[in-house]
Amino acid sequence: MADNELSEIKHVLATLGQDRPITEVIDQFLETKRWQTGRTYRPILDDFFAQLEVKSLQTLGTIPFDQVGSQIRTFVLQAAKYKIGDRVQANPANPRSLNKYRSAISAFFGFLVDQFGYPKNPVTKYSVPTFKVAQQSNTQSLNEDEAAQVLWYLQKKSGENYASARNYLAFLLLFSFGLRRSEAVQIRRDDIRMDEHRRPYLKVVQKGGTEKDLPIGQTLYHYLLDYQQRFPHPSPFLIRPAKNNRTGILDQPMSGDALYKIVTKLLIQMVPDKNITPHSFRTTFVRLGLEAGEDMSQLRQITGHTSTNMIGYYDTRELHENTCVKRTDRLIGEWTKKE
Secondary structure, three states, X not given: OOHHHHHHHHHHHHHHHOOOEHHHHHHHHHOOOOHHHHHHHHHHHHHHHHHHOOOEHHHHHOXXXXXXXXXXXXXXXXXXXXXXXXXXXXXXXXXXXXXXXXHHHHHHHHHHHHHHOOOOOHHHHOOOOOOOOOOOOOOOOOOHHHHHHHHHHHHHHOOOOHHHHHHHHHHHHHHHHOOOHHHHXXXXXXXXXXXXXXXXXXXXXXXXXXXXXXXXXXXXXXHHHHHHHHOOOOOOEOOOOOOOOOOOOOOOOOOHHHHHHHHHHHHHHHOOOOOOOHHHHHHHHHHHHHHOOOOHHXXXXXXXXXXXXXXXXXXXXXXXXXXXXXXHHHHHHHHHHHO
16 A cells, blocks of 8 residues: 555544544444344454553554555454364364354444445455355264263263262253353352252353353252262362363363363264264254254253354254154054054
8 A cells, every 4th residue: 555545544533533442433333233243352352452452542543554454364364263173174174163253344344444444345355355154063962862871881980989970061061051172161069059949050251251140950959069078179160170281280271272282082982983972962962952952042041152043053853754754644644554
């Protein structure tokens, strides 16, 4: 961009924006959006401008346009995640999240173009990519028999030592609530609570910082009590390391990557024909809920998904397994016999 064009940007942003703080402009932008969208967009925009070291519109006006576009592209791509052990890494494992990053920044700069005379939207000018999203999750799930076999095996092993008991609890939490691994490892002892009717529930901090109170079944509740009595520890976290060869610190939560390795190592032995990861339990939770006739909205409330579309995304049941198809086929068969 030519020097005179850069000077024009500086003038426009400084004059119309009156050197307004960028946080104030973000607030104004988010007022034009639904609150759910704002909740998603705000941390993305805050992180981007912090990385860009921009605190005001005037400061933004001092950065060359092509540099802004390059920074946006870098910011989006550095958020890409890849499956552990994936050597190719051609396709990120979180395309939906990356597209949200792109959408948030593109919408904000579109707002600057309309309201403050910013010259162009750098997201479209510099071709920040849109990532292809699968219509259905390729995460493999467990059927009811497989899940029961896994939990039975881990329950038998749970009496051996702390690590075995902890692994069983981690699997129970993933399976019972469809938690993300990052949510499971952050659960604290005092997150197990009672409501006014003396019914146990679990406080979970879900993606985006949203807190949910999830009812605890009696079997899981009794195991939680037994687990804490058998393994008292000053650490506030339920899922903590059994050992730490690097630092020796044991009062911190287990990392999500460590839980990933534990799950995949155990499940490759028990279900060798499937690639089961911690996220498989989330898919299993949705699948079993749908098979039991659970309402999509209720499942969304528990899992913390942003929409019921995501519940459909995790519905990995094959068409030929659909209970409605089987039911109608059975009725046709019964009617044919009557003929």
